[in-house]
Amino acid sequence: MQGPSRRGRKSRGGSDTGEGTRRGPGGETKPVPEGSLATVKTDAAGAAAPGRGAASELQTYRRRGRPLSTARRALKAALLPRLALPLTEPTPDPLGALFDPPRAKVWLEIGFGAGEHLLAQATANATVGFIGCEPFEGGIAKVLAAVEAHALSNVRLHAGDGRHVLRWLPPASLGRAFILFPDPWPKRRHLKRRLLNAATLGLLACVLEPAAELRLASDDADYVEAMLADLARDPAFEVTSVQRRRPADWPPTRYEGKAKEQGRSPRYILARRR
Numbered sequence: 001m002q003g004p005s006r007r008g009r010k011s012r013g014g015s016d017t018g019e020g021t022r023r024g025p026g027g028e029t030k031p032v033p034e035g036s037l038a039t040v041k042t043d044a045a046g047a048a049a050p051g052r053g054a055a056s057e058l059q060t061y062r063r064r065g066r067p068l069s070t071a072r073r074a075l076k077a078a079l080l081p082r083l084a085l086p087l088t089e090p091t092p093d094p095l096g097a098l099f100d101p102p103r104a105k106v107w108l109e110i111g112f113g114a115g116e117h118l119l120a121q122a123t124a125n126a127t128v129g130f131i132g133c134e135p136f137e138g139g140i141a142k143v144l145a146a147v148e149a150h151a152l153s154n155v156r157l158h159a160g161d162g163r164h165v166l167r168w169l170p171p172a173s174l175g176r177a178f179i180l181f182p183d184p185w186p187k188r189r190h191l192k193r194r195l196l197n198a199a200t201l202g203l204l205a206c207v208l209e210p211a212a213e214l215r216l217a218s219d220d221a222d223y224v225e226a227m228l229a230d231l232a233r234d235p236a237f238e239v240t241s242v243q244r245r246r247p248a249d250w251p252p253t254r255y256e257g258k259a260k261e262q263g264r265s266p267r268y269i270l271a272r273r274r
């Protein structure tokens with residue numbers, strides 16, 4: 001069967017300017033102050049990103065968190081190079097060869113935060129390979145600590161923007177993808193920074209296998225509505241359910257716990273790649 005086309009993959013050219021810089025009107029590189037939002041493609045932790053496309057993509061996250069402890073820094077220096085995706089190299093064929101031992105199925109989580117869901121899924125599904133993407137250094141360090149403590153052989157990481165991974169993955173290579181509680185960006189002028197939009201759905205449509213599941217969640221009613229509208233407009237997806245209760249095989253996350261404590265009620269969206 002022919003895999004899905006590489007729709008949604010735009011090659012706009014241009015080069016990465018890297019985190020902490022932006023292009024001025026004349027193309028010069030200018031520093032961006034800590035905590036501000038760059039309008040160029042950036043990757044926290046200085047992770048390499050593939051050159052293809054998205055040079056003008058908006059950043060969808062803010063830098064946050066305290067500096068790592070000495071022990072966590074040492075762990076990151078020792079372990080992340082072994083687990084980080086080789087985004088400047090071609091993808092292995094089959095993709096499951098990323099793992100040792102190789103896995104027949106690969107699932108992806110973008111924006112895993114502190115990693116509760118990623119780690120619980122990786123532990124419960126040892127025969128599946130997991131790719132986790134997260135620019136937040138504290139979250140990367142937490143996952144590295146758990147991978148080491150539990151000798152998990154089915155986790156690979158990208159310490160940066162998950163959209164770079166979507167552009168690197170081969171078509172129809174993922175059995176499942178999760179984007180859980182992406183930053184809601186509630187202010188009108190920030191709506192364009194939302195991670196889940198028609199463009200990201202296009203990238204996901206390309207890399208998900210036919211009948212693969214896409215799982216989304218949000219506690220922001222407006223974002224839920226926007227997600228459902230984008231899914232309805234995209235012929236590659238069919239929404240199979242929208243639930244108020246988290247499905248049993250869907251481990252909870254930290255952000256979700258806080259949202260519930262604060263009285264917000266999340267929605268859990270399951271969609272299927274046609």
Ligand SMILES: C[S@@+](CC[C@H](N)C(=O)[O-])C[C@H]1O[C@@H](n2cnc3c(N)ncnc32)[C@H](O)[C@@H]1O
Pocket residue numbers: 060061062110111112113114133134135136139160161162163179180181182183184195253254255256
């Ligand atoms: C609101 S938090 C939710 C974290 C986690 N999913 C949870 O439910 O606890 C959103 C996370 O998405 C991450 N994020 C935002 N944009 C991202 C992107 N383009 N690629 C990867 N992660 C991203 C942020 O760093 C942040 O950790």
